[in-house]
Amino acid sequence: MRQNPARRAALLDAAIEVLAHEGSRGLTLRAVDKAAGVPTGTASNYFSNRDELLTQAGARVYERLIPDDVTIEEQMSGVQDLDKFVELMRETVKRVSGFRTGYLAMLELRLEATRRPELRAVLTKRIRADMDANVERHIQAGLPGDAVSVQLLQLALSWLILEQLTLPDILSEQERDHLVAEAVRRLAFGGLGRDPSLNLGTP
Template identity: 55%
Template sequence: MRQNAARRTALLDAAIEVLAHEGSRGLTLRAVDTAAQVPKGTATNYFAHRAELLAQVMTRIQERLTPDESQLADTMREKPSADLVATLLKQLLGRMRADRSSWLALMELRLEATRRPELHAELTRFFTAQLDANVGFHLDAGLPGDRVSVVLLYLAMLGLIVDDLTVPDLLAPYPLEDLIEAMVARILPPSDQGGER
């Protein structure tokens, strides 16, 4: 297998676009070559098979959706509070809107995982690690709420993101930033400044 890191990244980004626009059934190594505008057979030189491509796509999506370290550091200078949690969730919404393809690709992977046990296991590990990291970040930062609060915020944001990606007109009457503030206010009690771990 070839080791040109920039080419591999370009192929993975192309695979994300194919997943987002064509769905999982449209994701073939040939389709990735076409989307990346490289010679036929290029993706085959980097990925032994489609399953390997999918595993690496998940890692690339994680890279693309990870917040910018300097922006996150600036945000985290604020005192831990429910307002800070709302700010972090609004930034998450902004990242989703800036990279809709990655979120749509993840949704496609979720759907395909319902039909493919090996992908289901891999995706479960991926999302478990993501959720554990989010819970750990929240608690380590001293943000209000406990583990269950973080999971509830995750579930609420996931629903908001899915609707914004798929049927945005549904939530059009409700400003999403206001919904996020209400969600945080209802899930995190105002007096809770640390919660149980």
């Protein structure tokens, strides 16, 4: 059966919404049909079973989280100093946390991945590719720090985003911005001294 790529993407986006609002147990082909506003049975024409739907939903989240070409070009241009590094990390936190349902859906998928080897393989491949791409762009741009700095920042900021989306009252926006800047400074420069030209703000 010939499938419509746009319809498939819409169904996967609906699956992401269901995961975020109902959890993995609420994700069924029928629930996706309802969330997408399509006739019952549509999702079953695109996905053979729930496992396939889960796996492809995981890949879809990362498709939507990847910055577009314009954003990447802006990231690679201009002076590549500590200020630029902080700006990039703050933008990343804002962009990822802005896709709230996607991030929450990913948390559900990660839990499911502990029980489903195929889903775990897909998420492992995508997340590792994302980390490697971040490192490559960082090095090509000539930003401060090294590959380990980028990896540690990705891990640290992932948890910061988790706090922001699940327990938003723990930290204020000003505190989050300050922590992003401090994480960049300490990881890129080993925490040695404070760059007086960098506007870190106060917590």
